[in-house]
Amino acid sequence: MPRESAMPAAIEKNVFVPDFEPFIAARPGEAEAVLASRRAAMGRFVQLGVPHRRLENWRHTDLSALTKNRFTLAAEPVSIDPVQLVPYTFSGARELVFVDGLFSAELSNPGKAQSGLLLGSYAECLPEDALRWAVAPEAAEALEALNGAYWQDGACVDLAADARVEEPIHLLFIATGADLPLAQFVRNRITAGPGSRATIIETYASLGAGVHFTCPVGAVDVGADADLDHYRLGQENAAAFHLATSRVRLGRDARFKSLAFVAGGGLVRHDLFAELAGPGSEATLHGLYLAGGTRHVDHHLWVRHSAPHAASRQIYKGILAGRARAVFNGNVFVASEAAKTDAKQTNRNLLLSDAALVHSNPQLEIYAGDVRCTHGSTVGQLDEEALFYLRSRGLDEAQAKNLLTRAFAGDLFEDIRLAALRDRLETLLYTWLSFEAGIAGTQP
Structure with a gap:
């Protein structure tokens, strides 16, 4: 598919609609069926409009600041010195790099060809x-x-039946954060064929401090007896809007393990839809969100059990400082045919200031008998008795707070099999505590 030579498709005001036809006109080489799909998507968006707080699922998240901006789309990837990417890359990984929403072959390193693995730009391979x-x-x-309607590129990861990929697959999405506000609409499709195994990491980061809008959509299909680990890292700047949607489907005896880690972005929202469609499937959905200043982080999860003997585990934790806001809305739906379901949903939040606020709403909706389902949430501050105990053992106040806060979050890292990723998350947590929360301590 040809790249646009120019980009008249600026996204206008609060409806994002007036520039759609110029955007379509700039894509003469695109298949008619794809153009028809874009038009259908735009029709749906016009029908729904920009989400607003009068909607139940958006009542705690205000997008008015987003709609005050005029965003444009990048015409081609900006040239970047590879040294700038070093803090975000993983040594030894198969890596695809996208700059302002467009694939950069020059910065990518997909590794040597492997039978049963298709890895590349979504726009070019599928x-x-x-x-x-x-x-x-x-x-x-x-x-x-x-x-x-507006997607330009994204990642395609396709694992054939019984394919085993030893190296982690890293999808790195870089926003330049320049003076001109840019939007990036990336579309990622991950297909794990029956019996396949892989680890996939998605990283979203900013190089500059400018306003930008990231709107990724991901579809993950985990086939029968497949085993997929998926990690999502948010490291964008404080001026960034990040509004993501992910859909995951699990087949018979499939295993999907995920961790969503948010340590950046000014306004972040992730809608995750997961369906356990096959008997014996297992979904582990973990999340850790860190927010300071006036940042806002919102996680909405819908987990549907459609088949019997399936298990899901949701554990999302948040640490908030300053005047930050967080939202957790989790729904576990157990269909009438999903007997023997085992589902657990937990949301825990640690407030490091009196001005931080969390809205937590875990929910169960059960239409089957013979199930085991639990849910719960907590919001609190550091335990004063634990702080006193640690200080009585020789730690100063900052070190004691650092230790307790890391202990609160650290158990989510224990099951990460990739040591480089585990170390990266530990460092990001320490850095955030030092600079965002103002808690200095000893780095792990």
Whole structure:
């Protein structure tokens, strides 16, 4: 698919609609079926409009600051010195790099060809896949539909049956954060065939401090007896808007393990839809969000049990400082045919200031008998007795707070099999505590 030579498709004001036709006109080489899919997605977005606080699922998240900006789309990847990417890359990984939403072959290192693995730019390797998505355009959520209209590129990861990929696959999305506000609509599709195994990391980061809008949509299909580890790292700047939608489907005896780690972004929202569609499937959904200043982080999870003998575990934790805000809304739906379901949902929040605020709403919706389902949430501050005990053992106040805060979050890192990733998250947590929360201590 050809790249646009120019980009008249600026995204206008609060409806994002007036520049759609120029955007379409700039893509003369695109298949008619793909263009039709884009038009259907735009029709859905026009129908729904920008989400607002009068909607129940958005009542704690205000997008008015987003709609005050005029964003443009990048025409081609900006040239970047590879040294700038070093803090975000993983040594030994198969790596695809996207700059302002566009694939950069020069910065990528997909590794040597491997039988059973298709890895590359979504726009180049599977453009027709726009018609074979997790949800049809007419059923998409508003921002999912907006992505369906404007997507330019993204990652395609396709594992054939019984494929084993030893190296981690890293999808790195870089926003230049320049003076001109840019939007990036990336579309990622991950397919793990029956019996396949892989580890995938998605990183979203900013190089500059400018305003930008990241709107990724991901579809993950985990086949029968497949085993997929998926990690998502948010490291964008304080001026960034990050509004993401992910859809995950698990087949029979499939295993999906994820961790969503947020340590950046000014306004972050992630809608995750997971369906345990096959008997014996297992989904482990972990999250850790760190927010200071006036940042806002929102996680909405919908986990649907559609088959019997399936298990899901949700553990999301948040640490907030300053006047930060966080939202957790989790729903576990157990269909009538999903007997023997085992589901657990937990949200825990640690407030490091009196001005921080969390809205937590875990929910269960059960239509089957013979199930085991639990849910709960907590919001609190550091234990004064524990702080006193640590200080009585020779630690100063900052060290004691650092130790207790890391202990609160650190258990989410224990099951990460990739040592480089585990070390990266530990360092990011320490850095955040030192600079965002103002808690100095000893680095792990």
